[in-house]
Amino acid sequence: METTRRAMMAGALMAATAATLPQPAGQSLGNVARRRGIAFGTAMSRRAVAQDPAYASLVASQSTIMVPENELKWYAIRPDPTTIDYSAADDLLDWAEENRLAIRGHNLLWQVERRIPEWQKSFDFGPDPKRTARQMMVEHIERTCRRYASRIQSWDVVNEAIDPADGSLRTTSFSKAFGDSGEMVDLAFHLAKENLPASTELVYNDFMNWEPSNEKHRAGVLRLLEGFRKRNVPVHALGIQGHLGGGGTTGNTSGVGGFGAHDERAWRDFLDAVTAMNYRLLITEFDVNDRFAVAPVAERDAQIAAYAKAFLDVSLSYPQLHSVLLWGMSDNHTWLRGSGSGPRADGLPKRPCPYDDRLQPKPLREALIDALAAAPLRS
Template identity: 45%
Template sequence: MQISRRKALVLGGSAAVLAGCGTVATNMTAPTSPVGLNAIAQTKGLRFGSAISSGALKDDRYLDIVRRDCGSLVAENEHKIYVINGESQRFDFDRGDAIVDFAQKNDMAMRGHVLLWNRDDFLPNWMPKQDWGADKKRGMKAYLDKYFETVLTHYDRKISSWDVVNETIDPATGTMRETVFTQNFGPDVVDYAFHQARKLAPDTQLVYNDYMIWEPGNENHRTGVLKLLEGFRNKGVPIDAFGVQSHLGTGDGPVGKGFPDPQRREWRAFMDEIVGMGYDIILSEFDVNDTRLPANVKQRDRLMADYAKAYLDMMLDYKEVKEILAWGMADNHSWLETWWPREDGVVKRPGLYDANYEPKPLYYAVEAALKNAPLR
């Protein structure tokens, strides 16, 4: 995910659907366990981490939270093609290297995001204008070979898991997006990306990552992702895990209506099919968007925590889930602080910690879900 221009998740509805899920306490002022979220996760065979930007490396108070709670990191944008290869003849690893160096110094695992983001809206400006030659597939293949080899060789074993392909399914149609990559190489470019990644990084976990979720409006998206993953297995494409981004949130509908009734049965059927194919699961970009929630802070925080806890309890019931990464730990380090702004102008609160680095009910929801998770 970018500090992103994307993903209007379709929501509305009422928080009443969470009845019976339990309510997360909201009167705590410090984490109940001094060891941090990753230490709790480890007791269950899990790992907890977060996305981080290179700019956040200058915020010492925030880094204290990251060190305390996280066992893995992923760069928000610094390992994307428009950063690394923003200029056609230049590869820039400076910002990405800074994050990897921080992870290594703090004994954290590092995930890579992303090698092939199959969307034209997140390409470097030069790429749509590029002349790939008379044999367009050959020209695109030569470029991808160079890009994959440059990036994967540069990071070698410093990155243990890569989102090889990201968001290739059009959520409206459930079919593969038409992009510079598919138009010049062909639709099998996503298969090729995984084969190249396996060849160049044989010991690295290879992941397909996408943002469909359990909320209404994601039906076509889920169907398309399921078909894609089935195709990977049938064709012997080397993919180890599926990244469920887990952006819970609000999109359409009036402010103040809360969350919708999630499609639990349909979501479980979707997940059952995926784990039945033998994929591990990563909750790769977890957060909660409060755009459509009531303005009252106490009420809003409670709704977010209860909704997140219900989702995490369901997902952690799958022993194939091995890792959770928040997409930013604090309100002021979240892409959601500015994306999908509230109509009422109220400041958003999407993080596990607030802007003063105090833990919120959402933190305790994650903590409780990890403690309740079955051992894997």
């Protein structure tokens, strides 16, 4: 029955994405990136594939890789203590493979209290909570890794374990039951290694960047990465989310084009330190939050493009950076218009993506093209 259901769903998704839309003149983002040895793509959802065939076609035409937006997160797979449901992830991976896209996994452990399943926050872990929590995590990671071992080439094993406020290791209801957040994070990577092919990339993923007030966050991530190496934890790469602009301030003039303050020297120092520890790099969730950009739409789009290109030019100058993924290809498919961020003061919709609501290219697309084309060739 499961095989039949998946075959029927895959056929429906293929029919949906058969609808095409006029593509912008010029090369696809994916092809430009591929010529430099870089994978390019975006997060994607099963709902977008099923309900917006034009968008699905755009994503497929511009990408060489994709990552499920929510479908592999713990709360999606395990909505309650007894349910285990991989159907949404299965359907989305089927669509990616039908469109010849490589696949990243996101994520096996999200170390943020508000992001763990609601049931986990009040779960009775019994008289030996550490044993129960450990068994729960082992079961989840083993089952998920083994299910997709041949289909997913890179995993965000642990997501956002560092508190940006002070650089400390976060705790959650789940890690409190486990008893030691650091031990739990290490175990997640060891479990992933044991249950995935040796070629699978194991990634620590976080949202530190080059903007003001990120100093403690960057320092905390460096301490975590240093600890992994000292303890021989199997971590291959740092995932840089690349959510830019959210910390900007109205009227800032120290950033590119008057939008988005940043510290390039500190960012280079951070990347130098990461790569010196022999970690690879990925940009995993790129977008530019224009909440604080004060300008007419056309000027705002230009500022976003300039700011993005400045960040990408620096980051892509490191040959260890091999993948760039967006967190939404068009403005009508961005998390930043939902609960992910506050509204703009003028009430206008945010425009953080390279395509607009009508799937037309914006200056950010050209900035991506230019930055990718100028990147050093990866071997």
